[in-house]
Amino acid sequence: LGTINTTISSLCKRSLFDSAFKFTLLMVSKNLRPNDGLLMSLVTGLCRNKKHSEALQLYNILLDKGLTVNNAISSALVVGFCEAGMVQKAKLIVQRMLDGGVKIDAFIYNALIYGCCKQEKLEVGCKIKEEMAGKGVHPDIVTFNLLMLGFSNNGRMDEALMLWNECQRNGLVPDAYSFSIIIGGFCNIEKIKEAMYFFDMMIQQNNHLNPVVYNILIRTHCRNGKVLEAFKLLNDMRSRGVSPTSVTYSSLIHGLGKNGQVDEAENLLDEMRKEGLQPDVVCYTALIDGYCKLGQINEARSLLQEMSALNIQPNTITYTVLIFGYCKLGNIEETRRLYEEMLSKGIAPDSWTYNILTHGFLKEGKLEEVFNLWDHMSERGVALD
């Protein structure tokens, strides 16, 4: 049995979920049961790779065999379906668990609420919260956080705050997530005063301080062109012993780039390295965008080379940014070249890429090329939106 576990584990680690799946089925058919942790990562892995039906199949077989399936495995399945937007199917799975007399715990309810909130079905999410309470499963802080996030993302801060109050009436204590959700919600609608009210509350409690809240505030200032304010917060976080992350830096780089301060932005890459942080693809893409917006396309292009020298893989957005840079300069040659290059690297263009390419070609009167492009696009299963 140890060998089985090791084999499956190794297959999962190498992301060979198909093989792990087949191997597990084979084992289960011989009534050998891999351990819980492995089954969970297998279910999670299958779902992340869009193999939901395999995950479900495995789950069903375990049940049919009368093998124990703990809530962690079930919740991995429910989460997998919810993350892919298949909340209805997730609900069916849960319903079957209920029918089978299985106790649904808060993790699973929360996973369902997560799915509902992702689809902006906030009222349904709230109903599930009531339902769980009715079944004697107390909504926990995660339940409240999920719903607060749902409302915050829709600018419905009144409702988010009602939940903030409600959870405390229920004896729950807002945690670091709660704070950043509320602060982020106010930032989204530019209610900075309100955001700062909650931020000060965190500071006063001298608790829950973490890079995420700072990142939210820094990004908000950067988005509003208030880079100086953003840097003040960077100092503030450091002085309180909170280390910046690559998210912090990418926000700052983006903010500086938007202001045309690309040199300062580029210096931040070195500053990161001095702090032991590796600049990632987002930091580079933000900087490349900054150069492109200034028309300094060669600088942008050499950053792409720098990335490959450092083994930082460019992605769809990186290429789209560069292509847009060339399009704006009317450089059709390089636009084509980059498009070919991204295809040859297996980086998939998306609807934004095609949108930009279309405009670029049209601007230069390359009507036929647009038609070719559109054929290519539909072959690849991308639709303009």
Place this chain on the structure above:
RNA sequence: GCGGUUACGAGUUAGAG
């Protein structure tokens, strides 16, 4: 006992016509 659920960063679309 251990494990499963929640927060933050980059790309097209300002205005006029």
